[in-house]
Amino acid sequence: MTITGDQSLLKRINSLALLRLVKSEAGLSRADLAKRSGLTKSTVSLLVQELIDEGWLCEREITVSGSIGRRPTPLQLDADRLALMGAEIGVDYLNVVACNLRGDLLDSRMQAFEHADLPRTLQALARMVAEQHKALRKQGRRALGLGVGIPGTVDARGERIGVVPNLAWHDREIHAPLAQALAKAGVQEVPATVLNEANAAALSEYVFGTDHAFDSLVYLSIGIGLGGGIVLGDRLHLGHDGAAGEVGHTILQLDGPLCRCGAHGCAESFVSQRAVSLDLTGAASPILPMGELLRRLQGGDAAVLQAVQRAGRYLGMLMHNLCNTIDPAVIVLGGPMGQLGEPFFEAARASFEGMRGRYHFHTTTVRQCRFGLNACAVGAAGAVLHQALLG
Amino acid sequence: MTITGDQSLLKRINSLALLRLVKSEAGLSRADLAKRSGLTKSTVSLLVQELIDEGWLCEREITVSGSIGRRPTPLQLDADRLALMGAEIGVDYLNVVACNLRGDLLDSRMQAFEHADLPRTLQALARMVAEQHKALRKQGRRALGLGVGIPGTVDARGERIGVVPNLAWHDREIHAPLAQALAKAGVQEVPATVLNEANAAALSEYVFGTDHAFDSLVYLSIGIGLGGGIVLGDRLHLGHDGAAGEVGHTILQLDGPLCRCGAHGCAESFVSQRAVSLDLTGAASPILPMGELLRRLQGGDAAVLQAVQRAGRYLGMLMHNLCNTIDPAVIVLGGPMGQLGEPFFEAARASFEGMRGRYHFHTTTVRQCRFGLNACAVGAAGAVLHQALLG
Numbered sequence: 001m002t003i004t005g006d007q008s009l010l011k012r013i014n015s016l017a018l019l020r021l022v023k024s025e026a027g028l029s030r031a032d033l034a035k036r037s038g039l040t041k042s043t044v045s046l047l048v049q050e051l052i053d054e055g056w057l058c059e060r061e062i063t064v065s066g067s068i069g070r071r072p073t074p075l076q077l078d079a080d081r082l083a084l085m086g087a088e089i090g091v092d093y094l095n096v097v098a099c100n101l102r103g104d105l106l107d108s109r110m111q112a113f114e115h116a117d118l119p120r121t122l123q124a125l126a127r128m129v130a131e132q133h134k135a136l137r138k139q140g141r142r143a144l145g146l147g148v149g150i151p152g153t154v155d156a157r158g159e160r161i162g163v164v165p166n167l168a169w170h171d172r173e174i175h176a177p178l179a180q181a182l183a184k185a186g187v188q189e190v191p192a193t194v195l196n197e198a199n200a201a202a203l204s205e206y207v208f209g210t211d212h213a214f215d216s217l218v219y220l221s222i223g224i225g226l227g228g229g230i231v232l233g234d235r236l237h238l239g240h241d242g243a244a245g246e247v248g249h250t251i252l253q254l255d256g257p258l259c260r261c262g263a264h265g266c267a268e269s270f271v272s273q274r275a276v277s278l279d280l281t282g283a284a285s286p287i288l289p290m291g292e293l294l295r296r297l298q299g300g301d302a303a304v305l306q307a308v309q310r311a312g313r314y315l316g317m318l319m320h321n322l323c324n325t326i327d328p329a330v331i332v333l334g335g336p337m338g339q340l341g342e343p344f345f346e347a348a349r350a351s352f353e354g355m356r357g358r359y360h361f362h363t364t365t366v367r368q369c370r371f372g373l374n375a376c377a378v379g380a381a382g383a384v385l386h387q388a389l390l391g
Numbered sequence: 392m393t394i395t396g397d398q399s400l401l402k403r404i405n406s407l408a409l410l411r412l413v414k415s416e417a418g419l420s421r422a423d424l425a426k427r428s429g430l431t432k433s434t435v436s437l438l439v440q441e442l443i444d445e446g447w448l449c450e451r452e453i454t455v456s457g458s459i460g461r462r463p464t465p466l467q468l469d470a471d472r473l474a475l476m477g478a479e480i481g482v483d484y485l486n487v488v489a490c491n492l493r494g495d496l497l498d499s500r501m502q503a504f505e506h507a508d509l510p511r512t513l514q515a516l517a518r519m520v521a522e523q524h525k526a527l528r529k530q531g532r533r534a535l536g537l538g539v540g541i542p543g544t545v546d547a548r549g550e551r552i553g554v555v556p557n558l559a560w561h562d563r564e565i566h567a568p569l570a571q572a573l574a575k576a577g578v579q580e581v582p583a584t585v586l587n588e589a590n591a592a593a594l595s596e597y598v599f600g601t602d603h604a605f606d607s608l609v610y611l612s613i614g615i616g617l618g619g620g621i622v623l624g625d626r627l628h629l630g631h632d633g634a635a636g637e638v639g640h641t642i643l644q645l646d647g648p649l650c651r652c653g654a655h656g657c658a659e660s661f662v663s664q665r666a667v668s669l670d671l672t673g674a675a676s677p678i679l680p681m682g683e684l685l686r687r688l689q690g691g692d693a694a695v696l697q698a699v700q701r702a703g704r705y706l707g708m709l710m711h712n713l714c715n716t717i718d719p720a721v722i723v724l725g726g727p728m729g730q731l732g733e734p735f736f737e738a739a740r741a742s743f744e745g746m747r748g749r750y751h752f753h754t755t756t757v758r759q760c761r762f763g764l765n766a767c768a769v770g771a772a773g774a775v776l777h778q779a780l781l782g
Contacts, residue, residue, distance in 0.1 A: 216631055228716075233624055239718025240607055243753045250712040251746060253644060254705070261748030314645070321641040325619075325716050327630025355642060357652030358556075362634045 014039055015047045016391045019056055022075050023101075023389070027060065029072030048075065055081035055142060056101070077101040083136045085146040085190065086381025087125055088197060091166045091224070094121075096128045097377040098136055098143070101385060103208025106141075107132055108374065115167050122178050126185035133187050144388060146192045147380030148178065149200035151227075153242050158194040162242060165260070166224075193383055197221065197376045198245060199236050202229030204371045204379030205332045207386045214329030218322050219369070220247070221376075222315070222337035224287060225260075226268040230326065234390070248272070252317055260284075270314035273337060279307040290336050297340060308340050312347025319348065320355040323362040334369030405430055406438045407782045410447055413466050414492075414780070418451065420463030439466065446472035446533060447492070468492040474527045476537040476581065477772025478516060479588060482557045482615075485512075487519045488768040489527055489534070492776060494599025497532075498523055499765065506558050513569050517576035524578050535779060537583045538771030539569065540591035542618075544633050549585040553633060556651070557616075584774055588612065588767045589636060590627050593620025595762045595770030596723045598777045605720030609713050610760070611638070612767075613706070613728035615678060616651075617659040621717065625781070639663070641712065643705055661705035664728060670698040681727050688731060699731050703738025710739065711746040714753040725760030 018033050030048055034041045051057040058078040079100045088095040092114065098107040109128055115121050129146060136143055152164030159175040174194050182192060195203075202219035219229040226248030230237040237244050248268035249261055256265020260274070269275055277288040280303055296304040319331055337344060349366065356362075371378045409424050421439055425432045442448040449469040470491045479486040483505065489498040500519050506512050520537060527534055543555030550566040565585050573583060586594075593610035610620040617639030621628040628635050639659035640652055647656020651665075660666055668679040671694055687695040710722055728735060740757065747753075762769045 214631065230716075232628065233626070235624070237623065237717075239753075240605065240720040240755060241718055241753045243715060244718035246715040246718075249748055250715045251708050252642075254708055259748065263746050263748040266748070317642050317645055321712065322716070324634060324637040324641045325621075325713070326628075327632055327635035327637075329631040355654050357640055357650065357654040357657070362630075362632045364631060 011047070012391060014043065015051060016389055018044065018047055019051060020389055022057060023077055026076040027074040029074055031072050033075075052078075079104065081141060083141040083143045084381035084384045085129060085132065085136075085143050086149070086200070086377040086379065086384070087129065087146065088149045088200070088376040088380065089121060089125065089151065090376075091115075091151055094125055094128060095374065095377045096125070096132055097374055097381060098132055098141075099208070099378060099381045103204075103378065103382065105374070105378070106139075107135060108377075118169055118172060118174070119177060119181070122181040123185075126178075126181035126187065129182060129190075130185035130187050133190065143190050145384035146182070146187075146190050147200065147383035148192060148194045149197040149376040149380040150174070150194060151197050154194050154196050155242060156238050193380075193387060195236070195380065195383055196227070196229065196242075196245075198227035198229040199238070200229070200377075200379035200383060201334055201369070201371075201375040202231050202236065202245075202332070202379065203382040203386055204375045205330075205369060206231045207382030208378070209370065216326070216328040217330045217332065218245075218247075218326060218328045219332045219334060219375075220315075220318075222271060222273075222333065222335040224273050224336075226272045227335075230328075232326070232328075247318060247322065250318070250321065252314055252321075267314065267318045271311050271318060271337075276304075276307045276311050276337075279310065280304065290339055294339055297343060305343055308344050309347040311337075312344045313351040315344075315348040316351025316353075316355065319352045319364075319366060323364050327362055328364055331364055331366045332369050333366065334371075334375050336373070338368055338372075402438070403782060405434065406442060407780055409435065409438055410442060410468075411780055413448060414468055417467040418465040420465055422463050424466075443469075470495065472532060474532040474534045475772035475775045476520060476523065476527075476534050477540070477591070477768040477770065477775070478520065478537065479540045479591070479767040479771065480512060480516065480542065481767075482506075482542055485516050485519060486765065486768045487516070487523055488765055488772060489523055489532075490599075490769060490772045494595075494769065494773065496765070496769070497530075498526060499768075509560055509563055509565075510568060510572070513572040514576075517569075517572035517578065520573060520581075521576035521578050524581065534581050536775035537573070537578075537581050538591065538774035539583060539585045540588040540767040540771040541565070541585060542588050545585050545587050546633060547629050584771075584778060586627070586771065586774055587618070587620070587633075587636075589618035589620040590629070591620070591768075591770035591774060592725055592760070592762075592766040593622050593627065593636075593723070593770065594773040594777055595766045596721075596725075596760060597622045598773035599769070600761065607717070607719040608721045608723065609636075609638075609717060609719045610723045610725060610766075611706075611709075613662060613724065613726040615664050615727075617663045618726075621719070623717070623719075638709060638713065641709070643708055658705065658709045662702050662709060662728075667695075667698045667702050667728075670701065671695065681730055685730055688734060696734055699735050700738040702728075703735045704742040706735075706739040707742025707744075707746065710743045710755075710757060714755050718753055719755055722755055722757045723760050724757065725762075725766050727764070729759055729763075 017037055030044050034044045055078055057075050060074040060076050079102050084099045086097050094113045095110040153162030161169050161172045161174045163170050178192050198221040201221050206217050217231045221227040228245040228247035230245045249266045251265045252267050253265035257269045259266035259269040274287050369375050408428055413419055421435050425435045446469055448466050451465040451467050470493050475490045477488050485504045486501040544553030552560050552563045552565045554561050569583050589612040592612050597608050608622045612618040619636040619638035621636045640657045642656045643658050644656035648660045650657035650660040665678055760766050
């Protein structure tokens, strides 16, 4: 019998498979790739040559050794010819970065920004992107795409905003106006993709780290509020309504303190800059700036220490709940609260370890994020690579 | 260029794709299948014929109508020739069922059982399976496999038990001794698979329902204890250490009541027969039997009503947390506690609805399970079909 298959589709699938193999282990040779992919050596050679021509792969220099015979040439992701652009629309700033395929930061432009309406924000963002794009082209780099992280919910196709609480944007188109703003700013052939900021931050760790080996990761973005991003089975887990990962609004205490979402006892009302500030001042606003908290903490202020430890304790509880629900390989702690350092994380770890019951053995690794305040923008750039690799 | 492909693998993938299409929508014709799969009509005809020959599919009788010309023949899963066997090792019983491909119950054998050691349990189970297998063969049915649900953790390959708290089994091989017991009891060519009971129950709803259309489902098994099973992206989500879905041990109150796992404030210590009983008697044991709770509830006992409503309220909180973490399309409530009916579920629904914050719009459907106390065994049978369809 004959099974017809689309040869160009097959070719694309195979190319991506090779690319993913090299990404997961730099230094593989064509022969290694043939062995691991099950493709013939001649097919691998053809596909690898195309990937080299397109700027995805390069051959790594090898030191000449005394051994005789031709050595297999190690391949790796090319760091020099392609670029991934990423941006974050922050509550009071815009951040635009560019990375190479390995996640090394090439360029970073952050500016304070006061939002008026969505079109104005997109216009300002597009101008920053356009400048960066020009700089990249001058360096001879081709930008594969732009990812944009926003502090709110986005539909699964990245076309519409659900709600951005802090900017009062609600149920709005985002993809089309962004594309228009980019075109108007002169950015050509750079497809854009929009995603939630915590989801983007999760991808910064997953796409550019070794965590993809584990296939499951939860990122907690802890700042004024508390957001989460989940990667499962090589995909962002968005959920049925895009509400997956909204772990800041899981409830940690029935009839607990009022959260700004209107519910009571949400994790965010215990684990956030807002919560620590409220704990110290008794008032919901103004929120004590991180700089002040940090200064007082380092100055030995017992009240601040206690408030930070309390937040840490509830963070441990949230991590415990995530382990008993999702059981991820890795939990990454990110966001501005991380600046509070050990007093915060130590309390979280102690509470997390102390909650482990007799029958439950999770080996989840907990660690801090690697990209600091660039996590969202770098992850948005990572989303471009991630989507390209998914085909 | 030439891409080589394994033709027999491709054929298998295509066969499974067709089978899944018919499973998801009974009544599709060969022409429909060609359209939806992208395969040629002749390939579809060949593959469908093989699936019919092997007992997977049948042509549905169609009523003769007045119209002229040949009508396309509707296909459906064959209900008559293949069988799926499923079993549950309960804390004080063994349950063995057989279903057809559509999930209709063909045979059910439950017996009270006092566990001594694991080999004795497997021996007794194998005898029940052997009798049922003989009965199925007499009816001319071929058994595709046996799924076995156990009240504890199982590794991802279904080979080893992690821990079965109620039966004091810990870190033991299960697959090999089960296969041996089956062979000894004369059960031939029936591959066995072992999984956690709540995961099995989740598959009962996912494999034999229409919920597979949604691709994400959480099953809560509420009885003496509280377990959970999660289906995401057409797979059981087991987690990094097999601890995913252990939602009975997410913590709903810091420093809450002591749970039997040794931690404090676990969901199970609020939402379980154990919790309701403790609430009423003030003692951890004996646990009030469900029959007595039900009688008192129906007799208007205010204390029982209050305890049941309290459990319901925390159940609503747990469901809320699941929505803000996993955001599943469906939450299915199962297990013996369901017998308490509306007073329990009404409290859960009210608390669940009341917790929805201003910014969170999940449309998760909550419903009761369909297979009652057979859910685990039917789902274990479903696991056999599910694995076959995943290829």
